[in-house]
Amino acid sequence: MLTYQEITHRALSGPIMSEKDYDLKRFVRTLRRIVKKYGIQYNPDTPVPWQDDLADRVWQAALEFLSEVGAYCVDSERVIEFSQAELEQALKDAPQDVVLGEGKDARPVPIRKPEDEAPPWCSLGAAGAPVDSDEVFLSLMHAYAELPYTDSVPTPSLTRVNGRAIVAGSPLEIEGCIRTARLAKEAVRRAGRPGLCIANFVATGVCAEGHIAGHAMFGGPGDLMEIGAFAEMKTNFDIMSKVSYMESAGCRILGESGPVLGGYCGGPEGTAVTLTAYHLFVLLVLRASLHHPFCVHFGIQTSTPRDVIWARAVANQAITRHSHVPCINVGIITAGPATGMGLYETAAWIAATVASGGSIEATGAAQSTHPDYLSPMEPLFAAEVAHAVAGMPRQEVNEIVVKLVERYQDRLSDPPLGKRYQECFDLDTRRPGREVLDYYLQARHDLAEMGVAFEDEPFYV
Amino acid sequence: MISFRDVVDRALDGPITSSKDFDLRLLVRTVRRLAKEYDVQYDPETPVSGDDELADRIWQAGVELFLEVGVYVPDTERRITFSRDEVELALAYNRGPILFGSGVDRREFPLRKPEDPTPPWCSLGAGGGAVSSEFHLLSLIREYARNPLCWSITTPSLTHVDGRLIVAGSPLEVEGSIRNMVMGREALRQAGRPGLPIVNGVASAAHASSHIAGAGFGIGPTDAMEIGAHHEMRVDFDSLNKVAYTLSRGSQIWAENGVILGGMAGGPATTAIVTAGYNLLDMLVLRGSTQHPFPIHFDLRTTTTRDTLWVRSVANQAISRNSWLPVANLGYVGAGPTTEMALYETAAWVTAAVVSGGSIEAEGVAKNAHVDYTSPVEPYFASEIAHAVVGMRRQEANEVVKALLDVYEARLPDAPIGVRLQDCMNLENGEITPEYREVYSKVRQEMTAKFGLEFKYPSIYL
Numbered sequence: 050m051l052t053y054q055e056i057t058h059r060a061l062s063g064p065i066m067s068e069k070d071y072d073l074k075r076f077v078r079t080l081r082r083i084v085k086k087y088g089i090q091y092n093p094d095t096p097v098p099w100q101d102d103l104a105d106r107v108w109q110a111a112l113e114f115l116s117e118v119g120a121y122c123v124d125s126e127r128v129i130e131f132s133q134a135e136l137e138q139a140l141k142d143a144p145q146d147v148v149l150g151e152g153k154d155a156r157p158v159p160i161r162k163p164e165d166e167a168p169p170w171c172s173l174g175a176a177g178a179p180v181d182s183d184e185v186f187l188s189l190m191h192a193y194a195e196l197p198y199t200d201s202v203p204t205p206s207l208t209r210v211n212g213r214a215i216v217a218g219s220p221l222e223i224e225g226c227i228r229t230a231r232l233a234k235e236a237v238r239r240a241g242r243p244g245l246c247i248a249n250f251v252a253t254g255v256c257a258e259g260h261i262a263g264h265a266m267f268g269g270p271g272d273l274m275e276i277g278a279f280a281e282m283k284t285n286f287d288i289m290s291k292v293s294y295m296e297s298a299g300c301r302i303l304g305e306s307g308p309v310l311g312g313y314c315g316g317p318e319g320t321a322v323t324l325t326a327y328h329l330f331v332l333l334v335l336r337a338s339l340h341h342p343f344c345v346h347f348g349i350q351t352s353t354p355r356d357v358i359w360a361r362a363v364a365n366q367a368i369t370r371h372s373h374v375p376c377i378n379v380g381i382i383t384a385g386p387a388t389g390m391g392l393y394e395t396a397a398w399i400a401a402t403v404a405s406g407g408s409i410e411a412t413g414a415a416q417s418t419h420p421d422y423l424s425p426m427e428p429l430f431a432a433e434v435a436h437a438v439a440g441m442p443r444q445e446v447n448e449i450v451v452k453l454v455e456r457y458q459d460r461l462s463d464p465p466l467g468k469r470y471q472e473c474f475d476l477d478t479r480r481p482g483r484e485v486l487d488y489y490l491q492a493r494h495d496l497a498e499m500g501v502a503f504e505d506e507p508f509y510v
Numbered sequence: 511m512i513s514f515r516d517v518v519d520r521a522l523d524g525p526i527t528s529s530k531d532f533d534l535r536l537l538v539r540t541v542r543r544l545a546k547e548y549d550v551q552y553d554p555e556t557p558v559s560g561d562d563e564l565a566d567r568i569w570q571a572g573v574e575l576f577l578e579v580g581v582y583v584p585d586t587e588r589r590i591t592f593s594r595d596e597v598e599l600a601l602a603y604n605r606g607p608i609l610f611g612s613g614v615d616r617r618e619f620p621l622r623k624p625e626d627p628t629p630p631w632c633s634l635g636a637g638g639g640a641v642s643s644e645f646h647l648l649s650l651i652r653e654y655a656r657n658p659l660c661w662s663i664t665t666p667s668l669t670h671v672d673g674r675l676i677v678a679g680s681p682l683e684v685e686g687s688i689r690n691m692v693m694g695r696e697a698l699r700q701a702g703r704p705g706l707p708i709v710n711g712v713a714s715a716a717h718a719s720s721h722i723a724g725a726g727f728g729i730g731p732t733d734a735m736e737i738g739a740h741h742e743m744r745v746d747f748d749s750l751n752k753v754a755y756t757l758s759r760g761s762q763i764w765a766e767n768g769v770i771l772g773g774m775a776g777g778p779a780t781t782a783i784v785t786a787g788y789n790l791l792d793m794l795v796l797r798g799s800t801q802h803p804f805p806i807h808f809d810l811r812t813t814t815t816r817d818t819l820w821v822r823s824v825a826n827q828a829i830s831r832n833s834w835l836p837v838a839n840l841g842y843v844g845a846g847p848t849t850e851m852a853l854y855e856t857a858a859w860v861t862a863a864v865v866s867g868g869s870i871e872a873e874g875v876a877k878n879a880h881v882d883y884t885s886p887v888e889p890y891f892a893s894e895i896a897h898a899v900v901g902m903r904r905q906e907a908n909e910v911v912k913a914l915l916d917v918y919e920a921r922l923p924d925a926p927i928g929v930r931l932q933d934c935m936n937l938e939n940g941e942i943t944p945e946y947r948e949v950y951s952k953v954r955q956e957m958t959a960k961f962g963l964e965f966k967y968p969s970i971y972l
Contacts, residue, residue: 054672057681124679213519218585219747220518220754227758257719258748262755265726286679287719293681294723297688 050142051135053296053336060289063119063127071121071128076281077313083114084318091317096358096450097401099443104163104366111325111367112136115282120334124286129334136329143374144338147301149201151271154237154244156200158339158375163366163406166440170408171198173428175205176379177252177275178413179420182209183232185470190236192425192479194245197508198432201246201273203379203410204233206253208420217255225253226263234267248303248377248410249275257290270300276335277305281313281323284334292336303377304337306330310357311347317356320344324364328372340368341410343379349461350416352380353394355454361398362405369406378407385415385467386424387485390457392492397453399431400438400501404446409435414467421469426485429508430492437501449499481509511603512596514757517795521750524580524588532582532589533774537742540578541780544571552778557819557911558862560904562624565827572786572828573597576743579787581795584740585747590795600793605834608799610662610762612732613705617661619800621836624827624867627901631869634889635664637840638713638736639878641931642669644689646882648697649937653886655701656940656970659893662734663706664840664871665694667713669881678716684723690714691728709764709838709871710736718751731760737796738766742774742784745795753797764838765798767791771818772808778817781805785825793835801829802871804840810922811877812844814855816915823862823904830867839863839870841892844921846876846928847885848946851918853953856888858914860895865907870896875928882930887942887950887971894954898963910961947971 066075087110092098112133119130131139147158159167174193180186186205193202207225208215215221229251237245250272251263264274276291278284295302306327314320324342331337344361346354352361361378368376380398384390391414399409411431415422438446467473473485481489486509493507527536544550548571550564559565580591608619620628634654641647647666654660668686669676676682690712698706711733712724721735729735735756739745756763767788775781785805792798804813805821813822826837841859845851852875860870872892876883899907931937934946942950950971957963 053681058674061677061680061682125677211515213522216522218751219522220514220750221522223751223754224515224518224758227755258717258722258751258755261719261722261726262751262758265722265755266758286681289681290679290684290717290719290723293684294688294719294726297685297723297727 050139051333053292056129056334057289059129060122060127061125063129065126066128067126068121068123072313075118079114079117080315080319080322083110084322089318089322091356091359093355095447096355096454097362097404097443097447098359099447101370104363104370107321107325107363107367108371110322114322115326115329118282120330121283122285123283131333139329139332140372143332145373147338149246149271149273151244151269154242155271159408160373160375161406161408162369164404164440164442165406168439169403169435170200170375170377171432171435172201172203172248172377172410173199173432174203175423176203176410176413177206177249178417178423179208180205181420183228184476185421186232187236188476188479189425189470190233191239193428194237194240194242195479196425196429196432198436201248202237203249204229204247204252222255222259223262226251226259227266229253230263230267244271247272249273257287260291261294264298268300273301273303275303275305275341278327278330278335280307280309282330296336301338302336303339303341304331304335305341307343307345309347310344310360317360320360321363324360325367328368332374340374340376341379342376343381345381349383350381351383351461353382353398354461355458358398358401358450362401365402365405365407376407377410378402379410380412381417382412382414382427383416383461383464385419385422385465386426386470387473387488388465388467389488389492390460390465391427391467392430392488393453393457395427395431396434396496397450399434400446401450403435403438404441404443419466421471422467424470424474424485426481426489430489433503434496434501437503445500449501452499511600512794514753514797517590518750520590521583521588522586524590526587527582527589528587529584536579537774538776541575541776541783544574544783545779550779550783552817552820554816556908557816557915558823558865558904558908559820559827560908562831565824565831568782568786568824569828569832571783573790575783575787576790579743581791582744583746584744592794597790601833608836610707610709610732610734611705615703615705616732619836620869621834622867622869623830625865625901625903626867629900630864630896631661631838632659632893632896633662633664633709633838633871634660634893636666636884637664637871637874637878638667638710639874639884640669640881641666641884642881644668644693645937646931648693649940650886650931651694651697652701653940654889655698655703655706657890657893659897662709663698664710665690665708665713666884683716683720687712687715687720687724688727691724695728707733709734718748721752722755725761729761734762734764734799736764736766736802739788739791739796741770743787743791757797762799763797764800764802765792765796766802769803769805770808771805771821778821782821782824785821786828789829789833789835798835800838801835802838802840804842806842810844811842811879812922813841814843814859815922816919819859819862819911822859823866826863826866826868837868839868841872842874842878844877844925846880846883846926847888847931848934848949849926849928850949850953851921851926852888852928853891853950854914854918856892857895857957858911860892861899861907862911864896864899865902865904880927882932883927885931885934887946890971891950894965897966913960942971
């Protein structure tokens with residue numbers, strides 16, 4: 050694989066291009082042409098497609114696409130170019146047999162294929178969704194770590210330090226990052242799982258200094274630093290500096306990429322190709338050991354519309370049929386906790402993803418934009434669905450997902466916000482209130498009627 | 511003492527002021543008025559002042575300046591202000607001994623007064639001077655550490671990583687910063703002094719992200735991050751972020767301020783007041799374990815002009831007579847390695863600082879503006895001078911410094927650049943060239959012959 054030194058060299062000396070030219074002349078034009086060339090077409094009736102040939106064409110398209118457009122470094126206004134041979138070599142040399150966590154909590158991340166019977170990796174937590182206080186943070190993290198399916202925990206992000214709103218780039222961000230790392234470690238210790246992998250060091254961080262400070266204080270070799278590209282195919286010095294630090298710290302990176310459906314990617318077809326191409330981007334530019342894809346709808350900021358689910362499913366199938374690097378997919382749902390709708394949204398994207406070969410990280414609720422509007426119930430339900438659908442044929446899963454999407458799709462543009470964690474769970478016992486429990490039992494019942502066979506009894510009953 | 515958290519709150523909530531208003535209406539006007547009120551006047555005949563009353567008036571003026579003006583945060587365009595009670599409480603704070611280093615190299619930083627018989631702390635190295643390769647850095651630090659008078663290290667900074675020029679803010683800066691620390695630590699191990707503290711973490715870093723990344727590879731609780739204010743009386747988020755991290759990490763801070771004589775600080779009298787005022791900024795905002803000042807001439811970019819020597823001298827006296835936060839003076843000389851002039855300049859600023867109650871960090875050579883124009887000899891010589899002038903009366907030191915100024919002062923605008931490290935020292939074994947040895951030997955002998963300085967130890971270079 051190209052060294053990181055070489056990637057940096059290309060970021061500083063690659064072809065110069067304005068950002069606008071990269072977006073409009075290079076990225077958009079090439080993507081449109083390649084989607085057409087490979088005959089990639091979205092079918093709204095199959096949010097979970099099952100044609101391997103389609104997945105393979107998306108993979109080939111992605112390889113060709115990335116070799117033509119390269120990655121863009123915003124600070125140097127240069128393109129980091131790759132040949133197709135370099136992309137293929139990166140895949141061959143990518144990390145193998147990744148183990149996360151430490152001690153008794155260390156586990157290998159499964160390498161899954163579409164319709165794989167192996168249970169997916171379940172990273173259960175807030176996925177960076179905001180919380181307002183240390184108290185809510187600790188209780189939530191403790192609750193996530195107690196869930197029986199939890200393989201790793203993505204923390205919430207703190208919005209405040211001692212009641213004061215964190216100003217990005219200020220010392221409050223440094224303090225927020227260090228506190229996030231400290232509280233996360235304390236919570237998993239309290240749950241009796243001190244070696245559990247924290248999957249998103251450091252969620253409260255915006256700038257590299259915050260990320261690095263938090264990790265340098267409390268990050269361990271079994272944790273993951275989450276480092277992202279930004280839409281589309283872009284990086285900057287801040288991101289690259291985090292990578293540079295992590296390369297030296299010897300810890301693993303969760304390479305995040307979130308193409309925007311309806312943005313430069315265009316429709317679902319272009320989004321699927323872009324998401325697939327990001328798989329190689331995260332290996333080379335972000336030096337990731339694991340890919341952390343999500344895609345999101347530009348209008349309703351969620352991962353659960355029908356076209357977004359299709360794009361993710363196709364991309365996961367394309368990637369997992371050709372790469373040994375696991376995808377731990379993250380999703381954003383629109384409805385908040387204690388709404389019912391959030392559970393159906395969760396079930397839809399999780400089922401589609403798991404049947405397509407992916408693993409999961411679940412989940413922020415209420416579009417991850419409202420502080421404290423999240424709970425352990427959605428991640429729990431996500432994991433139960435994920436374990437239940439592992440091994441199911443994609444065609445069957447498609448039928449379930451169609452029913453689920455029909456149940457909530459009309460409400461996506463005006464979803465219920467629900468309740469805050471502290472309003473629907475007990476902060477001390479971390480147990481749900483009656484209303485939340487009823488929604489959960491009803492959702493399990495509905496999913497079972499659709500053909501989902503849950504492995505275990507309901508956790509909170 | 512007021513907490514750092516309160517300081518951050520004030521950085522976000524303090525009175526709003528435009529940058530221009532802070533400089534011109536607040537800082538410049540106030541310091542000019544205070545110079546008059548406290549009758550602070552520069553006397554070119556006393557580059558080393560012996561006037562305790564003048565020192566105390568400068569201190570009072572510095573306190574008033576700090577109280578009236580506060581500290582400007584450009585990111586929020588707000589001022590961090592403090593009450594008189596808060597300042598008095600900070601000055602009364604019983605901090606306990608200031609310790610750096612570990613193992614056999616663990617030492618207490620001395621709190622010296624003018625004409626104090628206690629030897630000063632000698633932090634030796636490049637003062638962040640630029641070197642082109644990590645092997646230069648390794649050799650240099652190993653050489654600094656050979657000196658038994660060296661109690662802490664100020665490393666050079668790297669300009670290149672694997673031959674590639676470091677671009678600020680890019681991943682090369684992160685890599686350069688990490689490498690700076692890894693090679694620095696390795697050099698100290700090779701020198702047999704692994705516990706010697708590094709006090710300018712991290713020289714190769716420009717941004718907080720690189721400072722923090724690099725610190726993880728070589729700055730421990732007994733080392734120090736060097737964190738600076740901006741000209742004048744300004745601190746930005748980047749610096750405050752470094753402070754936030756360092757406080758959490760439990761490392762210490764050398765709080766750096768390079769007041770520019772001829773800039774916003776004005777002439778020597780007002781520059782001295784600003785330098786004294788920085789002592790409180792360093793204590794309260796940068797949370798320093800030392801103040802690390804270098805009043806520098808705006809045009810000649812050295813700290814060895816007559817007026818900057820006076821500023822350093824009176825500011826050190828003002829601070830060391832009134833504050834518990836000790837001064838680790840950093841110096842920049844105009845001339846480069848192998849020149850007599852660099853050694854004369856070194857002797858002048860070190861003498862002025864030490865007899866005025868300060869400790870030293872030596873030093874930047876050839877204005878620290880030319881890559882590889884540095885050597886271990888000037889810092890070594892600085893430490894010899896520092897120990898030789900301990901306890902000297904200020905009036906006597908004034909005569910020494912004036913005589914030295916007579917030798918080099920006229921040549922400051924066109925100082926000889928000297929030769930590069932690799933041209934005057936064997937990088938493998940640290941041996942300096944015979945020509946260089948001759949220059950060093952001559953100036954060293956002159957110090958004894960002309961000024962009666964007695965060197966306490968035989969030189970490793972002779």
